[in-house]
Amino acid sequence: MSTLPAPASVYRAKEGLGLWEHRGKVAAVGIGHSPTFRRWDGTPENSVGGISLEALRRAMDDAGANPADIDGLVMDPSTTTGAFWPKGKPLPWEAINAYRRTDDPLDGITGLSAEWILANMPELTGIGFTTYGVGCMSNAICVAAQAIGDGRAHTCLVLKSWHNLEGRYYQGGANAGEAIPGSSAIRSLWGTPACFGTAVQFAEYCRKYGKSHDMMAPFIENSRRNGLKFPEGYWAQHRPEEITPEDYAAARWIAKPANLFDNDLPIMVSAAYLFTTAERARHLKQKPVYILNHATSRTRPRSLTPTLDEVEEDTARTARKIYEGAGITADDLSFENMYDGFALFHQFHIEGLGYRGLKFGEALDFYQTDIGISGPNPVSPSGGNIGCGRSRFWMHTDCIQQIQQRAGARQVTGVKPEIAVSGGPMPVGGNYMVWSATPD
Amino acid sequence: MPFARKRAVAVDRIIVVAFNAPFRLEDSGEGMKQGVDPDDLTRPFWEAANEHRLVIQNCAACDRLQHPPARSCHQCRFGDSLEWKEVSGRGRIYNYGVVHDCPIRLLQEDQPFNVAVIMLDDDPGIQMYSHLSGTPVDAVPVGADVEVVFEATANGQKVPEWRVVAQER
16 A cells, blocks of 8 residues: 555644643654755666665664664655656656666656655565655654654654756746646736745835845855755755855845845755654664654645734744643753745744744844854754755754764854754744753 | 836737737737636636626635635635625735746746735735736835736736835825
């Protein structure tokens, strides 16, 4: 039987649920990353299937886990950055036939099923539970944490992978046509790029609070600086270029007030984590990082794009869910790694959290202070998507590594890394995780 | 401001399309929006636009407008009471962005262009997008009053657009 998405009931999407029933009883113990690439080079080993196998094996090796002891696999079957295999283009049979296939020849090329993974990882002899956390790594880790807590698996691989093909994304298909279906046209006729909604929210934020786009420069500079200290990231591996405030000011607009550096770069990459019970974690190689809670926002905006009011209401609601289930307050956060894959909404996330006492409208002033990894108020120490390329998982990896004290040159030094929060993607609609050095 | 000029031409042409002759693609000129193929869910919206009326989906049971249209009411979750309600065609500019990197091929030569978010007077929670024909690029009067106009797309289907009628309230 094919693997199915996890039911909506798995996610902790409501307020008032109290402490998470599995608080401190699930832990992350292993991390595996593939190399990064801007686009697929056509080789089997660098296909999305190939890099996924590499990430999964690295995660098990990192944890010192025996593959035969793994009994769960949670992943996202969607891998597209926006790129799809063009209609009529010959299929890449050399790469397809380099692995054991499923019924879909593009499985492992422009998508990824659990069945493909299991067919190509014969060492995983004990898998009895597979499910999909559809969307991002943020979905998959919530699903995996709940599954382990519920006893559906005791040791689980969690996987998210991305493919990127040649050509500019979102430029083909319906966007190149003379006419589009009426349901799509309601939103799409005006030619807005993906960052448009965030750009409008940011414009309203600046109008309401008297801020300006140039005040984002320290955040962008900090993100890229941190990203260049993330050896698994794209910019560190391929283009070690810092961004100065002058670079930021001169960047071309995508949808003003969102410019090129406010948008992330689509890449190919895969990451896997190994989650297990707190009890089993004690016997593995790495220091366990305990999960205190997972939380979800499933809020639907009233109309085409969330207003600033809707964003602020929802980020505050999300924060209440995060804190309630974890049994913590904003004061307990050592650092934050909320999503940034549009840079212009990171402040919505951290204002909602009340990180370092921030209230709505204050984050851009906060960015003008010391937000670096050596100071008392680290912001996005992972560098996020802006510093490492589009994956939506650097933030999670960084939380685990920081708490394990193995973030290398990126290690926070101005705070003791004890409790951190990460998640996203959107401020309205996302999934979040609270990580801790101790189970209580 | 090439986009503003072209948009103005396109809106003027609506009169010809509406009263004199069937629309022909070769009349469309540059910079028109993609054509629209109405589907079952949205057909009443597009048919009304061709009649220069703005209708929005409404749940009669909840007395609540919703847009984009959906198969069921987002509040009560039922679809039985969904209807199409004509609204005033007046609104206000919430805020805007200026698109410099557009994914739609037909619009790319008109970059950069405004896209404003319009909030309807009938219910400010309901939004529509607008290129704001005649408004210079990046000079959108946030908070200004707007009224609906109807513009032909590449296949002759008309679409609600908006123009500024008064500055900020």
